[in-house]
Amino acid sequence: MAKASPMKSGDALAGVAAATEEERIAAKFALADLPLTIFLNEALIPYEDDTVTRLIMDNHNKAAFAPISSMTVGDLRNWLLAYETGTEQLRSVAAGIIPEMAAAVSKLMRNQDLILVAAKVETISRFRSTIGLKGQLSTRLQPNHPTDDPKGIAAAILDGLLNGVGDAVIGINPAADDVVAAERLLQLLDDMRQRYEIPVQSCILTHITNTMVIMERKGPVDIVFQSIAGTEGANNSFGITMDLLQEAWEAALSLQRGTVGNNVMYFETGQGSALSANAHHGVDQQTLEARAYAVACRYEPLLVNTVVGFIGPEYLYDGKQIIRAGLEDHFCGKLLGLPMGCDVCYTNHAEADQNDMDNLLTLLGTAGVNFIMGVPGSDDVMLNYQSTSFHDASYLRQVLGLSCAPEFERWLLKMGLCDDQGRLLPKNRTAPMLAYLQEMDQ
Amino acid sequence: MSQKSKPLYDLSQIKKLTPARIGLARVGSSISTHDMLAFDLDHAQARDAVHLPFDSATIASQLNARQIQSICVHSAAVDRTTFLQRPDLGRQLDDPSKQRLKPYQSPDNERYDLAMVIADGLSTLAIHNNAIALIDYFQKHSASCGWRWAPIVIASQARVALADEIGEILNSRLSIILIGERPGLSAADSMGIYLTHAPRIGRTDAQRNCISNIRQIGLSPEKAARQLKVLISEAFKLGLSGVNLKIKKQSQQVITI
Numbered sequence: 001m002a003k004a005s006p007m008k009s010g011d012a013l014a015g016v017a018a019a020t021e022e023e024r025i026a027a028k029f030a031l032a033d034l035p036l037t038i039f040l041n042e043a044l045i046p047y048e049d050d051t052v053t054r055l056i057m058d059n060h061n062k063a064a065f066a067p068i069s070s071m072t073v074g075d076l077r078n079w080l081l082a083y084e085t086g087t088e089q090l091r092s093v094a095a096g097i098i099p100e101m102a103a104a105v106s107k108l109m110r111n112q113d114l115i116l117v118a119a120k121v122e123t124i125s126r127f128r129s130t131i132g133l134k135g136q137l138s139t140r141l142q143p144n145h146p147t148d149d150p151k152g153i154a155a156a157i158l159d160g161l162l163n164g165v166g167d168a169v170i171g172i173n174p175a176a177d178d179v180v181a182a183e184r185l186l187q188l189l190d191d192m193r194q195r196y197e198i199p200v201q202s203c204i205l206t207h208i209t210n211t212m213v214i215m216e217r218k219g220p221v222d223i224v225f226q227s228i229a230g231t232e233g234a235n236n237s238f239g240i241t242m243d244l245l246q247e248a249w250e251a252a253l254s255l256q257r258g259t260v261g262n263n264v265m266y267f268e269t270g271q272g273s274a275l276s277a278n279a280h281h282g283v284d285q286q287t288l289e290a291r292a293y294a295v296a297c298r299y300e301p302l303l304v305n306t307v308v309g310f311i312g313p314e315y316l317y318d319g320k321q322i323i324r325a326g327l328e329d330h331f332c333g334k335l336l337g338l339p340m341g342c343d344v345c346y347t348n349h350a351e352a353d354q355n356d357m358d359n360l361l362t363l364l365g366t367a368g369v370n371f372i373m374g375v376p377g378s379d380d381v382m383l384n385y386q387s388t389s390f391h392d393a394s395y396l397r398q399v400l401g402l403s404c405a406p407e408f409e410r411w412l413l414k415m416g417l418c419d420d421q422g423r424l425l426p427k428n429r430t431a432p433m434l435a436y437l438q439e440m441d442q
Numbered sequence: 443m444s445q446k447s448k449p450l451y452d453l454s455q456i457k458k459l460t461p462a463r464i465g466l467a468r469v470g471s472s473i474s475t476h477d478m479l480a481f482d483l484d485h486a487q488a489r490d491a492v493h494l495p496f497d498s499a500t501i502a503s504q505l506n507a508r509q510i511q512s513i514c515v516h517s518a519a520v521d522r523t524t525f526l527q528r529p530d531l532g533r534q535l536d537d538p539s540k541q542r543l544k545p546y547q548s549p550d551n552e553r554y555d556l557a558m559v560i561a562d563g564l565s566t567l568a569i570h571n572n573a574i575a576l577i578d579y580f581q582k583h584s585a586s587c588g589w590r591w592a593p594i595v596i597a598s599q600a601r602v603a604l605a606d607e608i609g610e611i612l613n614s615r616l617s618i619i620l621i622g623e624r625p626g627l628s629a630a631d632s633m634g635i636y637l638t639h640a641p642r643i644g645r646t647d648a649q650r651n652c653i654s655n656i657r658q659i660g661l662s663p664e665k666a667a668r669q670l671k672v673l674i675s676e677a678f679k680l681g682l683s684g685v686n687l688k689i690k691k692q693s694q695q696v697i698t699i
Contacts (some may be wrong), residue, residue: 009527145460152460159464163471313526348488348625349526349564354481377463377473377481384626386485389463394471424471437456 001044001100002284003027004107006324010272010285010315017284032074032108036065039100045281045291051232051242056098056294065096073104080105080117080335090121094337099230099290102332106286111324114331115367121334123370125302126261127201127222129167129405131370132339137402138371139393140303140341141166144382148175150188151440156376157192158433163390164418165374167408168303168341169223169266171203175382182206183219190220192436196415199259199407201302203266208240208248215251223302224252225266230291233279242295249299260407263302263339269293270307271325272315285315286325290332297336303371304338306330308360309346310385319356322346326360330369341371345387354378354386361388365396372396397422461628484627491567491622491630493522498596501560504574508581511593513546515539515608517600525599532601535608543611546593550613554592556584556674557614557641561600565622568633572656572663573620576633579667587675602636602650609641616677617641618670623654632657635666637673639683649684651677 002016004027011017018024040060045053067089068076079085106114124132131138143156153172160166170193172185182204189202203223204211215221226245227238235241245265252264269292271285280288289306296304306329309322316322326342333340344360346352361372378389396402403409403422412418415433418425457465463481467474473481498514505512518534519525525532535543548554560573577594584591592612597604602619609617616639623632633656638645651673656666677683 013528013530143462145462149460152462155456155459156462156464158456163468314529317527348485348627349492351526353485353489375462376460377466377477379463379481379484379627381461381463381628384624386627389466389473391466391468391471391473398471424468434456437459 001031001104001107001287002282004031005284005286006107008271008285008315008321008325009313009317010275013314014275014280014282014285016282028108031104032072034073034104036068036071036073036076036101039098039104044100044283044287045231049232050281052230052235052291052295055242055298056291059294059298060098061095063096064093068093068096073101073108076101076105077108077113081113085120087120087122090117090335091337094335097335099294099332099336100287102335103287103290106328106331109331111327111363114327115363118331118334118367121368123334123337123339125263125339127258127263127302128199128260129201129407130260131168131302131405133406134368135402136405137365137369137393137396137400138168138341138405139165139374140168140305140371141170142173142373142375142380142387143170144173144175144380146175146382148181148185150184151437153185154188154192154437154440158437159376160374160390161198161433162417162424163374163394164404164412164424165390165393166198166200167405168371169201169203171205171225171266173205173383177206177210179210179213182210183214183217186214186219186221195436196433197411199405199411201258205268208244212248212251215255221252221255222257223264223266224248225268227268227273228292228295229269229273229277229279230288230295231274231279231281234274234277234288235295237277237279245295245299263300265296265299265301266303266305267296267301268305268307268343269296269329270311271329272311275315276311286328289329290336293333293336293338296338301339303341304333305341305343305371306333307343307345309350309352310343312347313350316350318351319346319353319359322350322352322356323360323363327363327367330364330367339370342369343373343387345373345385347385357386357388358392361392361396362399365400365402394424481627487630488625488627491565491625494566494570496562496566496598497570498598501569501573501596505577505594508578510577512596513542513593514596514598515542516598517604519599522599529601532599533603535604540611543595543608546612548592548613553590554612554614555589555616555678557592557595557605557609557612557617559595559597559600559605559608559617559619561597561604561619561621563600563602563621563634564624565631565633567625567631568622568657569620571631571658572633575663576620576635576656576667579664580670583667583671587671589674603645605636606638606641606645607643609638610643614641615639616674616683618674629655629657629660632660635670637670637677637683639677639681651683651687
């Protein structure tokens with residue numbers, strides 16, 4: 001399985017990658033002939049050893065699996081690509097596919113295959129806005145600040161809104177890891193949202209235990225964030241268990257703050273996290289990533305975001321590997337029925353630049369990605385990496401004819417921020433919103 | 443009407459509220475030429491800082507001019523490409539380097555107090571710009587404390603944990619590594635210092651202390667040298683380093699390099 005994976009530096013680091021290109025293709029031939037049932041009968045990480053394996057096996061839906069149960073991995077690729085396999089077929093089979101099957105078939109797929117199949121899938125999630133409709137591209141507004149300065153964050157939020165960004169979530173990564181700071185930022189987001197009646201949800205990307213404390217204190221929690229991974233050991237290194245996720249999910253559901261739906265969880269993942277936590281069990285990083293999606297599925301999330309190039313070149317060396325990983329993650333997540341987005345990103349010691357991000361962005365747009373990040377000028381000044389800018393989302397909407405969430409689009413029109421063609425209007429229309437910052441000043 | 447209540451019409455007026463790149467000029471929905479090129483310039487500087495060849499010879503001669511003995515070593519990562527993909531190799535010495543260090547091992551009854559390592563890490567520019575200045579300031583503090591130094595080790599293609607092996611071979615009570623931090627767009631020449639008490643192979647990040655963002659317009663080498671002296675004194679007093687050694691106001695963010 002690992003040897004059939006497209007080349008990734010993280011698999012070489014783990015010592016599981018194919019030694020030669022020919023060995024890689026030989027492994028793909030072998031993989032293509034394996035029956036899908038083998039993944040149910042022979043767990044890559046033993047059932048007794050790992051809660052994620054138990055979650056996968058215990059939740060497998062045999063009825064959904066029935067139509068593909070006699071297929072090999074190679075057959076599954078052919079079936080996925082067939083004209084006859086459409087949105088409805090893929091929706092009904094999703095619960096019958098386990099992550100290892102999705103990962104296996106992805107290893108036999110070219111980039112265009114990953115795009116074609118993902119584009120057939122529609123995964124919709126809702127809270128105050130509707131995310132994931134066909135023909136739609138949403139964005140997370142990411143207004144981070146190196147010292148969590150409220151005015152600096154508010155300024156970045158306003159700039160994002162003026163650029164039509166934020167319909168998936170307005171989500172802040174706080175610099176400080178404490179409940180008080182997180183709660184203060186959450187209050188700021190909630191104030192702005194209510195003041196301008198913005199049909200979006202807000203989120204502070206702090207550890208789930210912090211968010212649980214804020215919920216207990218009746219803070220305005222819309223969406224609960226957590227990083228997750230594909231093995232029990234890696235999840236433990238994040239300080240989480242399935243029980244903890246369940247508890248947080250139930251607490252957030254009970255708040256009933258959504259208006260058009262109640263998907264309340266936001267998960268982030270990324271290839272390499274299990275190896276980084278030394279909890280990879282000799283399994284390749286892409287398969288482990290797909291296993292993280294089984295964790296996500298259980299909590300009916302609003303957003304699942306693969307932060308594809310954040311981890312660094314020891315896991316994904318260059319633009320080519322980052323692009324491949326982004327397409328694989330999006331495909332696997334969609335096949336399993338998740339509302340997948342992607343943080344199209346890189347660090348300065350990776351062999352990648354903004355052009356590589358343009359490529360992945362465009363490919364994911366074609367594949368129907370649910371959402372991408374909107375970071376001011378692509379440059380996250382708190383996390384020190386480069387992602388996609390507000391303008392990148394507008395580019396993709398222009399070139400592919402995509403729109404944002406319907407509720408948010410109506411709000412942009414109402415506020416005079418865009419015209420009925422979805423074109424952004426000049427910034428001198430924005431004075432009413434800037435008043436907010438002035439009041440903060442006073 | 444007070445000046446504050448004058449309506450703001452332009453985001454350029456609020457740019458000063460954050461270092462983030464807000465209020466970029468738009469053409470259509472895209473970033474205008476000048477703002478795009480400004481980003482590209484910052485990225486180019488960061489890339490160059492990672493890939494600039496490490497000038498260990500100049501550092502050695504600068505140390506020599508100060509009558510400080512130095513030894514050049516290399517990690518097991520043969521080149522930059524390997525270094526970036528194999529952090530494990532950047533944490534080990536290659537065989538010739540081990541042999542080169544062994545003759546300098548201090549005997550147990552006369553151990554070195556400090557094994558100082560100057561390492562390229564992820565930004566050679568950071569080391570070229572800041573390492574010697576730090577050494578100059580720190581030497582004065584060290585002299586007042588009477589610390590015994592091993593010859594300074596200049597390490598190429600090195601990660602933080604390489605100082606564990608170096609400190610172990612030299613038989614030093616403490617290791618200090620000056621190392622280039624991962625360049626961000628706002629700072630390409632930021633240097634970090636990691637300190638490890640009783641260095642030996644297998645130490646974890648939790649057993650180190652870190653001073654970061656050392657550069658002319660960040661934490662100045664002068665201030666960093668002072669912080670380093672305080673940290674070392676405390677580490678010797680307590681007989682440990684890491685999370686249990688906490689100094690007020692000290693930057694404790696450990697980033698794996």
